[in-house]
Amino acid sequence: AAKAGGRSRHQFHSEDLSQRTRDRVTLEADLRRGLSERQFSVHFQPKVALADGRIVGAEALLRWHHPERGPVSPDVFIPVAEDSGLIVAIGAWVLRDACAAAADWNRARAPGDPPLRIAVNLSPRQFLNHDLIGTVTAALARTGCRAEWIELEITERLLLDERGQAGETLDGLRAMGLTLAIDDFGTGHSALSYLTKYPISTLKIDKSFMRDITTRSDQAGVVRAIISMGHSLQLDLVAEGVETKEQACFLREQGCALAQGWLFGRPMPRHDFTALLLARAAV
Numbered sequence: 001a002a003k004a005g006g007r008s009r010h011q012f013h014s015e016d017l018s019q020r021t022r023d024r025v026t027l028e029a030d031l032r033r034g035l036s037e038r039q040f041s042v043h044f045q046p047k048v049a050l051a052d053g054r055i056v057g058a059e060a061l062l063r064w065h066h067p068e069r070g071p072v073s074p075d076v077f078i079p080v081a082e083d084s085g086l087i088v089a090i091g092a093w094v095l096r097d098a099c100a101a102a103a104d105w106n107r108a109r110a111p112g113d114p115p116l117r118i119a120v121n122l123s124p125r126q127f128l129n130h131d132l133i134g135t136v137t138a139a140l141a142r143t144g145c146r147a148e149w150i151e152l153e154i155t156e157r158l159l160l161d162e163r164g165q166a167g168e169t170l171d172g173l174r175a176m177g178l179t180l181a182i183d184d185f186g187t188g189h190s191a192l193s194y195l196t197k198y199p200i201s202t203l204k205i206d207k208s209f210m211r212d213i214t215t216r217s218d219q220a221g222v223v224r225a226i227i228s229m230g231h232s233l234q235l236d237l238v239a240e241g242v243e244t245k246e247q248a249c250f251l252r253e254q255g256c257a258l259a260q261g262w263l264f265g266r267p268m269p270r271h272d273f274t275a276l277l278l279a280r281a282a283v
């Protein structure tokens with residue numbers, strides 16, 4: 001009986017696996033259809049200066065509203081888009097959308113106000129065997145967006161992958177005037193040599209650190225250390241996932257200049273962000 005039980009457990013397990021494979025294949029087909037049927041949109045989350053709460057930019061975040069599944073989380077569909085290579089087309093589309101928004105907002109800005117910088121997430125796959133510089137150049141030209149208005153968020157994963165020739169591409173993007181940020185900083189690897197090897201401007205302190213900074217001194221210590229390292233390397237620091245006033249207060253006291261999080265605003269559709277900018281400008 002024990003043996004039979006073992007076998008059926010095994011069978012159940014492999015059925016489970018093939019079910020998962022089927023789910024992935026379906027999701028991939030749905031992604032393709034979603035792209036042609038305009039089921040995607042880009043939302044924007046405000047990035048603020050902790051000193052005075054002013055909006056200094058935004059992060060572009062992809063949203064997918066599936067006709068039957070409803071909203072699907074990027075944490076679910078981005079990995080499928082990466083594995084299938086669809087991320088190259090999707091990523092180019094997000095970039096164009098973000099450039100169009102950046103151009104629109106910055107053209108309407110009062111003279112003297114520093115321009116908003118819009119951050120766009122790039123997956124490592126977009127650097128592989130692909131003319132990323134050409135894609136970026138085309139997106140800027142088509143929308144009338146200046147390179148200085150766009151920041152590209154990349155992960156440590158890209159910089160530590162020896163197979164890629166990301167270095168040359170990153171140098172090229174920086175030379176064009178775009179800035180580069182390390183996303184999810186502190187979660188990946190302990191290697192830090194890449195920080196001086198590549199033309200990085202910004203560190204985004206991962207949101208997993210935020211939860212306990214006001215209650216646990218070890219967590220506070222890690223964040224303090226990241227901030228002080230960022231300062232000595234003359235990098236901009238952005239704290240992500242800031243949800244409470246206490247967290248914002250701690251970060252400001254420690255010298256972190258910029259933040260993103262629900263405390264300051266959720267990711268929102270482009271026209272809502274425009275309305276937010278207008279409301280802020282009026283006061």
Ligand code: C2E
Nearest residue numbers: 061062074075078094121122123241242243260261262267
């Ligand atoms: P990420 O780049 O680290 O983006 C930050 C995530 O934190 C977003 O999740 C955002 O909605 C969420 N967030 C913002 N403020 C708070 C907060 O105060 N508390 C908490 N708990 N969460 C907050 P989202 O939009 O679900 O995106 C998940 C991930 O999907 C992103 O993580 C990014 O890695 C990926 N992603 C999203 N859009 C794109 C895209 O256009 N291209 C690529 N390659 N990846 C994308």
Ligand code: CA
Nearest residue numbers: 059121153183
């Ligand atoms: Ca990001």
Ligand code: CA
Nearest residue numbers: 183184204240
């Ligand atoms: Ca992040």
Ligand code: CA
Nearest residue numbers: 183184206207
């Ligand atoms: Ca993340």
